[in-house]
Amino acid sequence: MDDRDEVSRLLARIALRDAQAFEALYRLAAPRLMAVALRVTQDRAMAEDVLQDVFVTLWNQSIVAAPGQHRTQAWLCVVTRHRAIDVLRRRKPEESLHGRDEFGEEQTYDVPAEGGSPMEQLLADEADVQLGRCMGTLEAEPKRALLLAFYEGLTHMEIAARMQRPLGTIKAWTRRSLMRLKGCMEALA
Template sequence: MPDDDQLHALLGRVALQDRQALQALYQATSGRLLAVAYRLLEDRGAAEDVLQECFITVWQRAAQFPALRASPLAWLTTLIRNRAIDVARRRRPETPLTWRDAEGEEHHHDIPDESGSPLQQMTQRQADHRLHHCLETIDSEPRAALKLAYFEGLTHEQLAARLERPLGTIKAWVRRSLMRLKDCVGEPA
């Protein structure tokens, strides 16, 4: 392991965007820094990702190091430690799907299916299909105005400006299109 003076020199060269200096710094310190990240994360892949992110930071911020007046290894260790802690905090705690109680009986977490029952899914698909069919029966310009109004939230004035049509025309298109949809969707199949 190089001493502080050698690490200072490497960081100085890295600050000047010297790639060989970054490689030498990496080779000299990566083993120790990876160990710090691994100890905090207990996941080698995540620790390697943190190490890579830290060396990107070193490449970008090495010019700031001399102002810190700290040991280069201490600075690098602080970077890796803080980044690993951030990663650990962002992780969601994993909940096992099964567990055993005090009597040894196995239990399972019930995860509700939010997509609905098969009947509800089929009914929704049929309603979506019917709405799509009804939309297709409306002329293209009024249909475009209706879609812009409801899917993008445009006001009548904004629709008139975007479609370059008079405000009265836009209002009539939207009102008539809604009435046609109501009639079409309400019809039995």
């Protein structure tokens, strides 16, 4: 049996929801179809998406050839190529951050900062300074317990074990320290 008959036979079985036929078609055609998609898209991830889309369509839409017509591997290659071209057409073009204005001078376009506006960054920095001042008012051991809880993510029991202090003491230090920090931050605001 040649390739043309095998692909047609497998597609007919896939139309009947035969999972083994689908797997056999994938093993037979996927490497060549991946090569076609990759040649068109020039991007491996995009080519993999195209290949997946082609096979999902083959499974979901019973594509059976008309009488006297054969669906061959060449036909699958054409379908894959067209699907890859469609994906490229739908993709939004990337804008260059560099360009030339009407006078021929090179221009660079700004990209929004990820950290927020300058005012938001200033307020955050100011809050960090205030928090540092307030942390400086805490006693050494309660401060260490608080830092272990928030910066290392330790539980009260883990902090008690590490600092070799009773669990109740750690809980009290953490609660009192948080209340002092809140009061201090409110006073500075």
